[in-house]
Amino acid sequence: MIDAERRAALEVIAGEVRGCTRCRLAETRTRAVPGEGDPATEVVFIGEAPGMNEDREGRPFVGRAGGLLVDLLGHIGWQRDEVFITNIVKCRPPGNRDPEPDEIAACAPYLERQLATLDPSVVVTLGRYSMGRFMPGVRISQAHGTTVHADSATGAADATVFAMYHPAAALRTPAIERESYEDVARIPAVLVDTRERRAANARTARRLTATEADPAATAATATPATATPAAEPAAQPVDQLSLF
Numbered sequence: 520m521i522d523a524e525r526r527a528a529l530e531v532i533a534g535e536v537r538g539c540t541r542c543r544l545a546e547t548r549t550r551a552v553p554g555e556g557d558p559a560t561e562v563v564f565i566g567e568a569p570g571m572n573e574d575r576e577g578r579p580f581v582g583r584a585g586g587l588l589v590d591l592l593g594h595i596g597w598q599r600d601e602v603f604i605t606n607i608v609k610c611r612p613p614g615n616r617d618p619e620p621d622e623i624a625a626c627a628p629y630l631e632r633q634l635a636t637l638d639p640s641v642v643v644t645l646g647r648y649s650m651g652r653f654m655p656g657v658r659i660s661q662a663h664g665t666t667v668h669a670d671s672a673t674g675a676a677d678a679t680v681f682a683m684y685h686p687a688a689a690l691r692t693p694a695i696e697r698e699s700y701e702d703v704a705r706i707p708a709v710l711v712d713t714r715e716r717r718a719a720n721a722r723t724a725r726r727l728t729a730t731e732a733d734p735a736a737t738a739a740t741a742t743p744a745t746a747t748p749a750a751e752p753a754a755q756p757v758d759q760l761s762l763f
């Protein structure tokens with residue numbers, strides 16, 4: 520999918536979210552918050568639900584927690600408009616209460632479609648509710664800073680999931696803030712590893728397609744010389760990578 524198609528598909532989803540009445544949160548929200556960011560990005564950040572400022576502006580992570588998220592991104596040389604930022608629930612729960620399971624379930628198809636459209640390499644979960652969609656049954660105190668391969672049922676076809684605390688928790692607890700800076704510093708390396716895995720998968724898929732299209736030709740060229748993998752370009756240091 521080219522960038523313009525991705526952008527258009529994301530805008531269709533956002534339009535549906537803004538008019539959605541699938542769960543009770545539609546009755547109390549001011550504005551739904553579909554999410555925003557670069558449609559060509561490789562990294563998606565997923566929080567829990569909009570807060571008071573987000574509900575007012577219709578944009579994700581614009582309050583104090585959003586300020587810390589921007590600082591965390593800046594710690595690794597990234598800017599918020601280079602990634603995509605959204606939540607598992609697109610409307611504010613009254614009084615900033617936790618989202619209910621039926622509200623999360625009602626909203627899930629929007630997130631699945633966003634992930635299917637963006638096809639990110641890395642999904643960063645912010646907080647335990649977001650983590651629970653991708654790493655069910657684990658505790659965030661143990662899982663933060665770790666990765667799993669995304670279940671394709673989440674919408675992310677071939678992504679690495681990286682768990683972090685929610686920035687709001689980091690604002691409340693200095694120890695969590697310190698750990699959040701340590702965790703975010705690992706994301707560039709996770710992205711590089713995932714890029715390499717996806718590139719290897721793509722090469723394998725191309726070889727399989729070529730074999731199916733012309734088995735005789737593929738067999739004829741499968742000499743030791745052609746079977747030797749080409750030398751990979753020297754890896755760039757992570758801190759010199761152009762990440763997007």
Ligand code: SF4
Nearest residue numbers: 539541542545610626
């Ligand atoms: S939270 Fe999700 S499912 Fe519920 S009304 Fe908002 S957009 Fe619809």
